[in-house]
Amino acid sequence: MPDASQKPTINDVARVAGVSKKTVSRVINRSPLLKQETRTKVEGVIAELGYRPNPQARALAMGRNFLIGLLHDNPNAQTVLNFQVGVLDAIRDTEFALVVRPVDRRSPHMLDDIRSFLEIQRLFGVLILPPISENDDLARLCREMGCGYVRMGSARLDDDEHLVQSNDRECVESVIDHLVANGHRRIAIIKGPDGFRSAQERAEGFAAAMKKHGLEIPPEAIGSGNYRFDSGIVAAEKLLDTDNPPTAIFASNDEMAAGAFHAALARGIDVPAQLSVVGFDDSPIAAHILPPMTTVSWPIREMAKSAAFKLIEPTNPAAGLSTFPARLVVRNSVAAPRD
Amino acid sequence: MPDASQKPTINDVARVAGVSKKTVSRVINRSPLLKQETRTKVEGVIAELGYRPNPQARALAMGRNFLIGLLHDNPNAQTVLNFQVGVLDAIRDTEFALVVRPVDRRSPHMLDDIRSFLEIQRLFGVLILPPISENDDLARLCREMGCGYVRMGSARLDDDEHLVQSNDRECVESVIDHLVANGHRRIAIIKGPDGFRSAQERAEGFAAAMKKHGLEIPPEAIGSGNYRFDSGIVAAEKLLDTDNPPTAIFASNDEMAAGAFHAALARGIDVPAQLSVVGFDDSPIAAHILPPMTTVSWPIREMAKSAAFKLIEPTNPAAGLSTFPARLVVRNSVAAPRD
DNA sequence: GCGCATAACGACACCGGTGTCAAAGCTGTT
DNA sequence: AACAGCTTTGACACCGGTGTCGTTATGCGC
Numbered sequence: 254m255p256d257a258s259q260k261p262t263i264n265d266v267a268r269v270a271g272v273s274k275k276t277v278s279r280v281i282n283r284s285p286l287l288k289q290e291t292r293t294k295v296e297g298v299i300a301e302l303g304y305r306p307n308p309q310a311r312a313l314a315m316g317r318n319f320l321i322g323l324l325h326d327n328p329n330a331q332t333v334l335n336f337q338v339g340v341l342d343a344i345r346d347t348e349f350a351l352v353v354r355p356v357d358r359r360s361p362h363m364l365d366d367i368r369s370f371l372e373i374q375r376l377f378g379v380l381i382l383p384p385i386s387e388n389d390d391l392a393r394l395c396r397e398m399g400c401g402y403v404r405m406g407s408a409r410l411d412d413d414e415h416l417v418q419s420n421d422r423e424c425v426e427s428v429i430d431h432l433v434a435n436g437h438r439r440i441a442i443i444k445g446p447d448g449f450r451s452a453q454e455r456a457e458g459f460a461a462a463m464k465k466h467g468l469e470i471p472p473e474a475i476g477s478g479n480y481r482f483d484s485g486i487v488a489a490e491k492l493l494d495t496d497n498p499p500t501a502i503f504a505s506n507d508e509m510a511a512g513a514f515h516a517a518l519a520r521g522i523d524v525p526a527q528l529s530v531v532g533f534d535d536s537p538i539a540a541h542i543l544p545p546m547t548t549v550s551w552p553i554r555e556m557a558k559s560a561a562f563k564l565i566e567p568t569n570p571a572a573g574l575s576t577f578p579a580r581l582v583v584r585n586s587v588a589a590p591r592d
Numbered sequence: 593m594p595d596a597s598q599k600p601t602i603n604d605v606a607r608v609a610g611v612s613k614k615t616v617s618r619v620i621n622r623s624p625l626l627k628q629e630t631r632t633k634v635e636g637v638i639a640e641l642g643y644r645p646n647p648q649a650r651a652l653a654m655g656r657n658f659l660i661g662l663l664h665d666n667p668n669a670q671t672v673l674n675f676q677v678g679v680l681d682a683i684r685d686t687e688f689a690l691v692v693r694p695v696d697r698r699s700p701h702m703l704d705d706i707r708s709f710l711e712i713q714r715l716f717g718v719l720i721l722p723p724i725s726e727n728d729d730l731a732r733l734c735r736e737m738g739c740g741y742v743r744m745g746s747a748r749l750d751d752d753e754h755l756v757q758s759n760d761r762e763c764v765e766s767v768i769d770h771l772v773a774n775g776h777r778r779i780a781i782i783k784g785p786d787g788f789r790s791a792q793e794r795a796e797g798f799a800a801a802m803k804k805h806g807l808e809i810p811p812e813a814i815g816s817g818n819y820r821f822d823s824g825i826v827a828a829e830k831l832l833d834t835d836n837p838p839t840a841i842f843a844s845n846d847e848m849a850a851g852a853f854h855a856a857l858a859r860g861i862d863v864p865a866q867l868s869v870v871g872f873d874d875s876p877i878a879a880h881i882l883p884p885m886t887t888v889s890w891p892i893r894e895m896a897k898s899a900a901f902k903l904i905e906p907t908n909p910a911a912g913l914s915t916f917p918a919r920l921v922v923r924n925s926v927a928a929p930r931d
Numbered sequence: 932g933c934g935c936a937t938a939a940c941g942a943c944a945c946c947g948g949t950g951t952c953a954a955a956g957c958t959g960t961t
Numbered sequence: 962a963a964c965a966g967c968t969t970t971g972a973c974a975c976c977g978g979t980g981t982c983g984t985t986a987t988g989c990g991c
Binding site: 264 | 946947949
């Protein structure tokens, strides 16, 4: 009789069902070579005893564990959290668990820290969020250590097997299309920080779109920031202080766009009546700022789910998709220019 | 000779060092009954081979694992993320890892989902964030399942061993003190949702502080929301539409305070010149909204660290603290009233 | 040199699963 | 009835650690 005070083990199940533990193991692992009758009997006992296989023991025996890691350097809290939820959609009711690991991109020990983390935890694989997903040394480290990985990103960072991306570039074009359709011609950009693939992609999409519409980009219509709120203020101020200020500003993320709102308000410039502003990412601030901001939303949860499947179950159809469509979210920060 | 292509095991170390695996185990676990000479020798081999103990094997042998879970129903992305970082401060360079589990408070299966999660993963313990930390059934579930737990909260939810809290109530008093010091007497509150301990605490702190200053709280000066942005707008509109509107509004969180900003702006009421607003939590929106919002900040990272230590190393001094001081962050959303 | 307590180490079972391979059960042929 | 060939099951070793307890050094008093 199994001790009720302890969690039942595979041995308890085997004993009660009158079969060998290996047979129970086969039931757990859905082995096809079992007689239906035996399977049913064992499943009955499993249910009766409330048996759950011990993941540590399975991990040990199978030489692989069921932990998937999330490596990120907090680009944006909401994004990280949505990503976590998306991964959970994929691993719900499996034995997989999601282990998080915020890292410090600026630390000189970052790679060593991560190496040590991977060595200690021996993860099944890791999911890497931008911007550190752009670090090729990190991807190499994963390969060296035999750790599976999938990088999230905005551009061809890796082969399909290791990458889930959004089509930022095309989507920036739709932003510019939208602005042009509203009558804007003097459109400025606030670029993201150098060295960020996403910043580069968005800037290139901007240039391509402007060119498509036959619009000039004078040097003074190019601002740059570091993706943070404050840098958006500074960049927007510069843009607005030129002789021939833009009628619309495209900021490479929402935080900086919010900074542009701030700069405009400080100068008594009304958004959107006197200045249109569009952001990118659809972070919470975009919905909450006044007026609500037109921006670009990417399907982070779906992307996370796909990334997780790529890691744990590459045959799942959801793992096939590598590029996800971002889409324009029209709110109230764009209007026709006055002049 | 250990196979270089595989990760070295304790047996490899034992063989190379010429000792038994048990001795290597003793070195790993810092057993005091080892000769210094042996210890040094084994440590040398460990370093040479780059050996790391397999956490799954240890978990299996010791009957406890090294996974600590984070249960939350996204109160606020930044809070959750900061909490994760705080936990990481505590478990860095230990074999512990942080497993996240967002849950859905409104789902009728929430408890079953969590039970299943705990059964599958057999966590060392869990950390529970508000608002679900206030769910006593959840705490009971943890106890039943023999899973350690620490609840984060704003009020005496549990005994010290299982609780880390902030002194919201006192801090609300300092908010009111601040408003009164600025000359306000007609102060309204936007309460949080019923059933939230934090909401209750903040409302009680408000009532106490008003009483302390000999100020009335007319029924029409009590608004309520659900901690979300939109509900803040609605509540503030009601407050402002009364015959004798308040000169200051204390909102029980920043989101709702931001909603109050919105409502004011929509009516052409300037913040802070015509209306002062104070929030709570110091979420990013507080710093980014215009004008920057005066609010209350609580030391989430430190609290997280303490909670983690309570779980994994109760003797650590950091685990002793149960109540952490929140503090007023003065920015620009409070000014003297006009009348 | 001997007895004895104590310090240091090792042999072996065990944690709870899986992999391998042989054995048992069942079918259909001859 | 005997046998081949397949399906179904079980015995046993193994994954990489730790716990228990016995065995072997070491030091000490006499």
